[in-house]
Amino acid sequence: MSTVLQHYNHLHQIPELGFQEHQTAAYIANELEKAGYKVTRNINNTTGIVAEYDSGKPGPVLALRADMDALGHIIDGVHCARHTCGHDGHSSILLTAAEELIKEGSIKQGRLKLIFQPAEELGSGALAMIAGGAIDDVDMIIGLHLRPKDECPKGFASPAMYYSASTTVEVNIHGIPAHGARPHLGVNALDAAMMAIQAVNTIHLAPSLTYSVKATRCICDAGVTNAIPSKAYVCWDLRAPTNPAMDELKAKTLQAIKLSVEAIGAKADIEVSKEIPAAEIDNEVSQIITEAIVDVLGSEGLKDPIFTPGGEDFFNYPIERNVKAGFWGLGCDLTPGLHHPEMKFDLSALENGVKITKACALKVLG
Template identity: 65%
Template sequence: MPNVQEHYHFLHDIPELGFQEFKTSAYIASQLAQAGIPLTQGVNNTTGIVAEIDSGVPGPVLALRADMDALGHVIDGVACARHTCGHDAHSAVVLSAAQQLMQEGAIKKGRLKLLFQPAEELGTGALAMLEGGALADVEMILGFHLRPQEECRLGQATPAVLYSACSTLEATIKGVPAHAARPHQGVNALDAAVQAVQAVNALHLAPGLSWSVKATRFLCDAGVTNSVPDEARVVWDLRSQENAPMATLKQKVTQAIQHSVAALGAHAEVVVLKEMPAADIHEDATALIRAAIVDVLGEEGLLSARTTPGSEDFFFYPVQLPQLKAGFWGLGCDLLPGLHHPDMRFDRRALEQGVHIFKAAVVRMLG
C-alpha cells in the first residue's frame, strides 16, 4: 500500500483546478477501494468523495476533511494549475491516515467518515458537499492546513487556526465613450475607477477590529489609445476576523464605490464574487486535537492557537450546521516563502507527523 510520501508525490504532479479534480479524485477513490474502505464518488455531481469506516458498534460519527484542488497561476505568461496551498499534502495525509486506521482495525466504535472536498479555492466546495448531504449524520469534523514557517515550525502544531472572513467584490463601472480629443463629451470609466479605489482606501472601521480591504484587480481598455474608455472592472479583497464587521465592511465598500463614481457621472454595479465565513471552532474538537498533538509531538511541539487573515471554506460546515463540532488545526512544516507563492515548498517529513496526529485523534474518539 503506498505511503503518505508516495501519495503526495503522485497528487503533486497532477494539479487540477476546482471542480476539475478528475485525476485527483480517481486516484484517491482507487486507493480507498484498495484499502477496503466503502466510498461514494461524485457527491452532488462534483468530484467530491465521501468514504466511511464503520465499526459496527454504536458510537459517535467523526469526519476528517481534506481539500483536493490546486491554484491557478500565470507563470512566465502561461496559465497553469499548481499545488501552492498544500491541498495535495492534505489529501495525502488524510488518505494515508484512513488506510492505516483501516488496516490496523483501529475503529472500535462509531464511524469514521472521510471527506475529500473539491474547490476550496473557489469558496464553493464545502457548500457543494453540504448540499450533497455529506455531513448529515456527522457529530464532529476535523480539518487541517500546512502553516507558513513564521507561524509554525517543523515538529510543531497548533490545535486551532482562527481564520478570518473573506469577501471578494467586483465593480463594473460604466461611463460614456468619447474621442480623447473631446473628453468633455464622455465619462471616463478609468478616472471613475481610480476615484473608487481612493474612496475605498479612505474607509475606516473601529480601531479595535481586525480588518483590511484592498484593490487586487483593475481592468480597463478602450481598445485604442485615443478614446475615453466607457467601462472598467475593479476587484477588491475584504478581510475581517469576525463575521459581523464583514457585513458592515461590505456595505461601506459598496457605498464608497457607487457614490465616488457617481460624482463623475459614472455608474457602478457591485457584485460579490466569493465569500467565506470566519472561523467557528468548538472547544471539544480543539481539546481532542490538542491531546493528539501532545501524543505525537509532545508538550514541546504544542503551540497556542494561531490567528490568520487567511480564509477557509471549511467553516461553511459549522456555519450551515450549528450542531456540528468543528476543529481545525495547523501543521508546522517550515513552509517557505509562503502559501500561494508559485515557489512554495515545505519539509516533507511533516507529512508523517500529520498522519500520526489525525490517527491519534481518531483513536481517542473512536478507538
C-alpha cells in the first residue's frame, strides 16, 4: 500500500512556520535517503531540501516541487502554526511518489530532482532555493496545490493554475505631534493615513483586468485621547492577473501614497515588503500534466485551467531561471477554504496526487 497517509499523518502533527521547518525537513530528508536519493539539506542555509536520482542515461532534468511550511494563526488568543493550506499534503504526495518511482525502477533517462521548499507563505522560500542553486541545471519544473471543493472537487484535477501577482506595501507615516487643543501646530498622521487610503481607493486599471488594491492594516495611536498622533502604519495588499498589470498597479499605488501624505505635510517611508509574480506556465508542460491527469482520472476528471487571485511563489522559478514550468490543481473536497483555521479535505484524494505526480515524471523521464 501507498505510504502517503503515513507521511501525511506524521507531517500534519508537526506544523512549522516558514524557515523553521526543522522537524519537517529532517523527516523528509531521512525518508528520501532511505528510498535511495542523494539528498542535500539546508539549501542556502535554510531548511530547504534537494534530492536527486540520476538514471545514468542522457535526458532532461525534471524537478518536482512541494512546499513544507504551515501557516501562523491566532486561535483562542494563542499564536500557533497549523497546516491550513495543504502543504503537508503536497509534501506527502511528492515524498510518496519519489519512493515509488525508485522502487519501481521507473526513471529510465535523465535526472529527477525533488525540491522540498520552505517558506512559501512568506513569499521568499522559492527565491532562497533559487539563490542556493537548486534549479540551476533544471529543464522543467512542476508543482501542485490542493484546491477548494467549489473550485475543483475530489476526482478532478486542473492541468494549469493561473495565479495572480501579489504585492505587499507597508508604509510608516510621520507627522508632527501636538496637543489636541492646538492641532494647527502639528501634522496629524491619522489624517495622512486616511488620505492615503482614500487616494489608493481611487486607482483604476483597465476594467477587463481582475485586480484589487486595499488597505489591510492601519495602526495609529497617540497614547492618549487629547493628542495629535505623529506616527501611523498602514499596509496594503495588491493583486493583479499579470506581471505588467502589477507593475502598473504598484506604481500608481506608491505615487498615490506619497503625494497624498505629502499634501498635508507628512512624510511616508514606503517599503514593498513582498512581491510574488503572476503565473508563467509553459504550454508543453501543461500538456504533459493534462495527459497525466487523463491517464489517472480519465477525460471526465480533467478540469479546465483555473484562474485565481491567490498568489504562489512557485512562479519565481520560471521567471528567475527561465525554466519551463507547469502547476496543477488537485481536487480533494477541501472545505471551508484555504487558510481557514478549520480547513479540512478528503485524505483519500492524496492517492490521486501521488498517481498524477508519478505519471508526469514518467512522461518526461520514463
